[in-house]
Amino acid sequence: MTPYYPPVRDTLFVIEDVLEFEKYRGIEAFSLVDAETLEAVVSEAGKFCAEVIAPLNQNADAQGCTRHEDGSVTTPDGFKEAYTSLVEAGWGTLAQPEEFGGQGMPHVLNSVFEEYMNGACAGFTMFSGIMQGAVATVNSAGSDELKAAYLPKMVAGEWLATMALTEAHAGTDLGLMRTRAERQADGSYAITGEKVFISGGEHDLTDNIVHLVLARVPDAPAGTRGISLFLVPKVLDDGSRNAVSCGSIEHKMGLHGSATCVMNFDGAKGWLLGEENMGLAAMFIMMNAARLGVGTQGLGHAENSYQKAAAYALDRKQGRGLGERDKAAAADPLIVHPDVRRMLMDARAFAEGFRALVLWTALHLDLSHHAETAEERQQADAVVSFMTPVLKGFGTDRGFEVAVNMQQVYGGHGYVTEWGMEQIVRDARIAMIYEGANGVQALDLAGRKTAKDGGAVAMAFLAQIAADCDAAGDKLAFIADPLGKAVHHGEAAAKMLVEQGATNPQDMAGASYAWMQLVGVLAVGWMWLKQAKVAQGKLDAGEGDEGFLKAKLATAEFYAEQQLPLCTALRHRVKAGAGAMLAMEPEQFLRS
């Protein structure tokens, strides 16, 4: 199987040339990262993921995690050693707070690391990928005592954490949850209930696991206003085992390297994070971080599957091309066929465009914390809030689609286990479901993030794209013109959505998925305009690697031709609302 190559060069092109990292050097977190450090961190992160993590991936799927009779869980061979290396190298601490031992670097760098980790082995990444959000949650909502006791170990990665939200009857709808938390004399709580789908609920990577658990205190109001958040360690301060255990692990379609646990809390000792009944807000700190992380999973799967398919398409000889060909050989490599190119170009166009979007959003996450003025911070925060469901929903949809297409490049071998492509498809599928199913992301984008403020953030976002299109000039017209037209569809759709939100929210809900796709297509298109602008500028100036820069222009053109025309159709779908969706009686959907 083709190894995983961290796309270091493309990452640096985005950060240095497209995002112009240099401009932000005045901000403290960024001041730590001069050009040399940036290049060193990115290339070392890539090296670590390629050399230490990627080799785990195929066996992680074949072997999976094992739960033993005593409730302990063993991870696949090599996970423990790799995790120890990760902790020793300090990779988990990149963007963690310095106060608790972190390196305090920009989130942009952590996003790079997350992408590479997910491209290398998504199952492994599930154990540690959550730590950024877990630390932020405890840091934001925990008492000083809890922070002192837990954060140094969590930041260092010596202890891992979980998000324990879901119950069997309460998935998306957290308001239905039943897990109870009873106040104890010592100020702690006794937590009782069963949680399901808990990633990394039990494992052998660390001595302790810090569960962040949603539960209800006895007198809590019904629904989501009666949910509190607790910190429940697997091992207590005195070294004794807490009353929390893994009842079973799920048999899943993929992501076998990740232990998806049923966790039983039997009066387990826990401590309140924040205030009673305010748990959902605290948990959302974690969920938002996790959603951005899941977006990088879509990117990782797209990039990894693309690399393997591209290598295969150059290697595998089948059929004759219509153009130039190798007359001495009996057949040409697959890559001569335009339809194979179509799939590879689509994968490239998504991976490289979406990478830029992920890093652009991460930059705004940094700016939301560190920009100079409150207004800049607030604007950056609004951008992150608007883009979070897009990165999660659109990014994982397209990441899966790319993985399916890259499997297609392999023909029948794509379906056979040993080639590894079908694993990527199976692994990528879950990203569309967990951390809020993509339909929920679409609703979040349409309702809370678009209609609620009358479309202000959405329109400001679209206006930025429109302004860049207007200013692009003749050489970039090949993308700026169609993107400019597509933005008009976006603006029209945004207005309709706001109107629907005010007059008929069912229509808004029915339009939400198309809206998320429309924003995704436009946002990635914008990133292509930005990349094309840099590439054209460098070519005009006679700077840089001509081949690399021309490939950027070709890919931007491909994106403009293939993806931007979808915006018309998506606008139609937004306009259609929910009418025909709701015309039938529920029972009519049943065949019998």
Added chain:
Amino acid sequence: MTPYYPPVRDTLFVIEDVLEFEKYRGIEAFSLVDAETLEAVVSEAGKFCAEVIAPLNQNADAQGCTRHEDGSVTTPDGFKEAYTSLVEAGWGTLAQPEEFGGQGMPHVLNSVFEEYMNGACAGFTMFSGIMQGAVATVNSAGSDELKAAYLPKMVAGEWLATMALTEAHAGTDLGLMRTRAERQADGSYAITGEKVFISGGEHDLTDNIVHLVLARVPDAPAGTRGISLFLVPKVLDDGSRNAVSCGSIEHKMGLHGSATCVMNFDGAKGWLLGEENMGLAAMFIMMNAARLGVGTQGLGHAENSYQKAAAYALDRKQGRGLGERDKAAAADPLIVHPDVRRMLMDARAFAEGFRALVLWTALHLDLSHHAETAEERQQADAVVSFMTPVLKGFGTDRGFEVAVNMQQVYGGHGYVTEWGMEQIVRDARIAMIYEGANGVQALDLAGRKTAKDGGAVAMAFLAQIAADCDAAGDKLAFIADPLGKAVHHGEAAAKMLVEQGATNPQDMAGASYAWMQLVGVLAVGWMWLKQAKVAQGKLDAGEGDEGFLKAKLATAEFYAEQQLPLCTALRHRVKAGAGAMLAMEPEQFLRS
């Protein structure tokens, strides 16, 4: 898990009301099937598939097929008994020639049976689904002696068959194959070589297996013009074992019920079918039948996954709807949410629309054999030829997409093995690859089936749709108007494709996938116009089940709103051709 319900009512609506089966009663094959017989055959076919085949499906995946050390292969528990029932009931003989013991019924009925079988258990269906094409091939190309010796057993299903085409280095490109056939003194040939991906190459369902094998005679020209077709039985006339054996079975993403074999031919005795070096033409009889069959697989997966998701969406309570709701309950069923409806309606719109297209095509297959005049037969044959890559390529793409969406309705449970949804996705994936990968189908449609005759068949097909739109009247304007506009995009695209074919075939190849999707969206849209017309007519006349008919109108409207707008984008893609796809050097696709 929700059981599989054969959609008998919808099938009969299509055959009786939309295709107006009655009109064809003058044709011999159809004269066997009066209204009562039709209803009996369809409902008994459904009953058989639901009761005998569907219960095999989940274990087929879990247990899979086993190859033993002696090369024998055991199918999953219950397969042998179910297959014996199938043979005893004569289901395989429906549309087989009466001359060899078949029932001589229309292909339309066999298509119904194929859909139900694939909906019930695709892995099981792989063993017998090939027999229609295998019998047709031997019947067309075999000597009288071979036909007499093999066809009665094959028609009855006492012996099963394989298509042995692919070799490890020769998948799509059959011209590369190396298997040798040496003439023997007794008129037979000794076949030597290794074939891979042979579905049902070895199993325990029948005493004998008839392999239809492509191989080269010693003096054969290079490439596809030097390929001959042979009949190679597992067991010879004298009861001895032929020199053909299963070397291994593949570990695959899904379809575990089907034994995908590496087959070794070690001087195996075989007989020529047709003439030397003319094997590809003979094999295409089989491949075309198989491609239509694989199209019904896409339909079966879509219908089966739809049924399960619909039942789950009515049962599972999560969150609150925005409209009417059950105030006494803590939550509403999933189906109140417009975005869940969107996914279910999309699945319905594909399954019911594509079912009509499959049966409409099967009707033309019957007409191509049995219509009164040579002109009618030729026209029907052109329709089948044009639609075959669309049913295979578009049908399996959309069948997979529907299965993925229906898995999404289940949220996290969709990813867990026990609920069965992830199996449908894994099983459905291969249909996009085998019998000619969907990109190959697109090339076939664009090149041989569209550009080659200057777009004559394509334009005639589009003209029929346009005429129906023009004649539809006000009540059907909700679909006829957008479909009429979409057809114009289709016509424009067809012209561009013909032009590309003449001037720059690379552009035609680059446009081919979009063209296949465009024809698919239009063809299914046409089927929705036809269904809406019948439904509206019956409602106007006060006939039939109002709920059923109104559901047809609602689904047609949904299709018009959601799918037809894609035609603009697909036309743009056709226009774009291959330029940007081919701009990069092959090596630039590699990350390292």
